Amino acid sequence: MTSTLDRPRRLRQKAGRQHHAGPLTYLLLILAAVVSLFPLYWNLVAASHSGERVVEAPAPLLPGPRLFENLTFAWNQVDMGEALINTTVVAGLVALSTVLFSTLAGFAFAKLPFRGRNVMLALVVATMTIPPQLSVIPLYRIITDLGWVDQLQSVVLPSLVAAFGVFFMRQYLLEALPIELVEAARMDGAHSLRVIWHVVFPVARPAMAVLGMLVFVQAWNDFFWPFIALTPDGNPTLQVALAGLGSGNHTVNQAIVLTGALISTVPLLLVFALLGKHIVGGITSGAVKS
Numbered sequence: 001m002t003s004t005l006d007r008p009r010r011l012r013q014k015a016g017r018q019h020h021a022g023p024l025t026y027l028l029l030i031l032a033a034v035v036s037l038f039p040l041y042w043n044l045v046a047a048s049h050s051g052e053r054v055v056e057a058p059a060p061l062l063p064g065p066r067l068f069e070n071l072t073f074a075w076n077q078v079d080m081g082e083a084l085i086n087t088t089v090v091a092g093l094v095a096l097s098t099v100l101f102s103t104l105a106g107f108a109f110a111k112l113p114f115r116g117r118n119v120m121l122a123l124v125v126a127t128m129t130i131p132p133q134l135s136v137i138p139l140y141r142i143i144t145d146l147g148w149v150d151q152l153q154s155v156v157l158p159s160l161v162a163a164f165g166v167f168f169m170r171q172y173l174l175e176a177l178p179i180e181l182v183e184a185a186r187m188d189g190a191h192s193l194r195v196i197w198h199v200v201f202p203v204a205r206p207a208m209a210v211l212g213m214l215v216f217v218q219a220w221n222d223f224f225w226p227f228i229a230l231t232p233d234g235n236p237t238l239q240v241a242l243a244g245l246g247s248g249n250h251t252v253n254q255a256i257v258l259t260g261a262l263i264s265t266v267p268l269l270l271v272f273a274l275l276g277k278h279i280v281g282g283i284t285s286g287a288v289k290s
Contacts, residue, residue, distance in 0.1 A: 040265065047071070047262045051253035070259040074245055077256070078232060080263055083241035088267070090152055090226075090237055091219040094159045098215045099208050101161040106169025107200050111179055121170070127163045136228060143229060150234040155226050159219065165211050172207040173200070220268060238264040 046054045048067035053060055074080065108114075109121050139158060148154040177200065185195045201208070223239040230236050232244035238260075245253075245260040 043258055043262050043265070046255055047259040049255055051251075051255040054255045054258070066255070067259075070255055071263070074256050074259040074263065078236070078241040078244050078260075080238075080241060080260070083236050083238045084263075084267065086152060086235060087220055087238040087264075090155050091216050093156050094219040095212045095216040097156075097160040098162050098165045099212045102165030102169045102211060103173075103200065103204050103208055104196065105161070105166045106171075106173050107177070107196065107204075109166070109170040110173040111177060111182055121167075124163050124166050128167075132224070136225070139225075140228060149229065150231050152230075152235060154229040155222075155237065158225070162215065165215065168211055169204065169207055173204055176207070177203045216271075217268065220264075 042059075042061075044067075045060055045063050047070050049060050049064035050066060053064065105124075109117060109124075143149055143151075143154040181199055181203075182195060185199050190198065221239065222237075223243075226237045226240050227243060230240050232240055236244075242257065242260045242264065245257050
């Protein structure tokens with residue numbers, strides 16, 4: 001009997017015990033960090049050399065003397081300042097709208113009973129199987145008729161919501177949001193908007209942070225549709241502006257192209273450096289149950 005009573009106590013003590021990483025763990029972590037950071041490091045190295053040196057074999061592994069010269073040339077060859085502002089606006093609006101609409105739709109599919117819910121969810125998920133290239137021609141005709149060619153709204157509006165975001169938020173709220181919590185709020189007299197603001201959004205905050213981060217990075221790096229809807233000389237995003245870098249005399253200066261890629265990567269690194277702790281904190285807070 002005593003051993004049976006002591007078993008839960010031993011399990012609690014074992015669960016609360018901290019496990020220390022061994023040398024092999026640190027070695028694997030260091031190796032993973034080196035492999036992950038090496039492309040960024042080599043991008044910096046290539047941006048500090050001439051175009052001829054970058055394409056030579058063996059490739060340079062140490063920084064060169066032309067970093068600031070290449071940065072100045074890349075910044076002035078295309079309007080990188082305008083491209084940075086445009087990309088920030090596009091990525092920010094797309095991330096905010098996707099998180100908002102996906103959370104609302106995910107809540108409806110997860111907790112609100114209505115006729116045809118499963119069929120509509122299946123149709124939303126089925127749209128993820130359609131290649132985006134199939135919608136390019138009709139979408140381009142629509143923005144041409146609206147006069148939105150080379151305008152930022154032609155990039156923002158088609159991406160206001162994503163099927164992946166709806167399915168992601170639906171799956172999260174299905175487990176994280178008890179229906180009793182929603183029913184209790186309604187019994188207290190809360191209308192739908194108040195339930196969403198005071199009940200759904202606080203519960204969904206960790207998943208909203210993850211989805212917003214993923215969508216922001218995807219919108220920041222998006223090239224295919226912005227390259228069709230925008231022009232490098234008109235109202236470009238960063239990825240469209242990079243397409244016009246380094247060209248001249250029938251050759252492409254790879255060092256200038258990689259310099260532009262370095263410029264486009266720095267804002268993302270700053271976002272992760274400033275908000276990474278909050279994003280990780282939101283993720284871990286959703287994983288811990290009291």
